[in-house]
Amino acid sequence: MKGMTMMLERYGHGGDLWTAEEAFNRPKEQFLDYSSNMNPLGPPDVVKEILTASWQDIVKYPDPAVRELRLCLSRKYGIDPDSILVGNGAAELIDLIIRVVKPKRTGLARPSFSEYEEAVHKTGGQVTNIPLLPQHQFELQWQDVEAALPTADLFFLGHPNNPTGKLIPQSVLTNLLQSQRKLILDEAFMDFVPQESEHSQLKLASTSHDLIVIRSMTKFYSIPGIRLGFMVAHPDLIQQLRGQQVQWSVNYLAQRIGSKVLEDTTFEQSTREWLCVEKPWLIEQLTALGLEVAQSDVNFLLFSFPDSMGIQVKQAQQHMGHQGILIRDASLFEGLNERCCRVAIRLREDNERLLQALRNMISDLSRKRV
Incomplete structure (x- = not known):
């Protein structure tokens, strides 16, 4: 299948909606993009x-x-x-x-x-x-x-x-x-x-x-x-x-x-207030799924799937992509392994959708291993 072999970071970055559209046969406007670390409150x-x-x-x-x-x-x-x-x-x-x-x-x-x-x-x-x-x-x-x-x-x-x-x-x-x-x-x-x-x-x-x-x-x-x-x-x-x-x-x-x-100082303040609440909440939720989340000073998170899950990030990226959610394959960064993933922090409604898609993926891939 075409989407199973196409690397989303073919040009070295996340946020490539055109390649995602080709890979998953879905209009680029329909993706929820966690592979690109943009401020979800913007543009001003x-x-x-x-x-x-x-x-x-x-x-x-x-x-x-x-x-x-x-x-x-x-x-x-x-x-x-x-x-x-x-x-x-x-x-x-x-x-x-x-x-x-x-x-x-x-x-x-x-x-x-x-x-x-x-x-x-x-x-x-x-x-x-x-x-x-x-x-x-x-x-x-x-x-x-x-x-x-x-x-x-x-x-x-x-x-x-x-x-x-x-x-x-x-x-x-x-x-x-x-x-x-x-x-x-x-x-x-x-x-x-x-x-x-x-x-x-x-x-x-x-x-x-x-x-x-x-x-x-x-x-x-x-x-x-x-x-x-x-x-x-x-x-x-x-x-x-x-x-x-x-x-x-x-x-x-x-x-x-x-x-x-x-x-636009109001936009700056709103961004910092949003991130102050959403970052610790999302870290807590990802950790509750059994993921190993690194502490972050900014608006994105690096996490890894533990060995016990048997999930590699390329598997996860494909599974999530077919659900309309793009995540970053962090194994492409030298020094990280095939279990590492990076996601942006977005608004609560989007983050809840991300978490549900991750739950579904972990459950589906776990069943296939049994």
């Missing part, structure tokens, strides 16, 4: 207002310097606009910074977002692996980072990390910043972290010669189709990066939407 209402009111302005070229959005970001985070570079999503900025810095060997946590390694390999660089272990709740340990210091001239780390959802401990960050190695932090999910300002390294990056921070605006505001992200680094490096960036990288609508959603 202002996005619709901009698309309705500003569509005629697409006859104009966008601002090549992205001045309005950079100024809005500068005000929101209290940093120099000259330390900000806006890009066509975080993906463009990941590729751009590695092309410019050209590290010989990069320290990467395992598991972590695959695009870090892809960017390194495109420039001919090598990778040093740093393990994230379940016995430490996938939290980065300084002794493991320290072991990579002799070989790595740059470290590229998720903060919080994807797919584990864990922040880097402040002590590890402090030691790394004192190591005289360049450090790139991907803070794509930092907006979801309680006390974000206490954990984000944006302000430090704006004046540091060794620290670069990348942020996404697509996850928190649920606008992945717009493609929008930004990078913060010392102004000298930002100027160098801007010279290597593709012209007109950030389109007019993306610039307008980015500027306006930053003003």
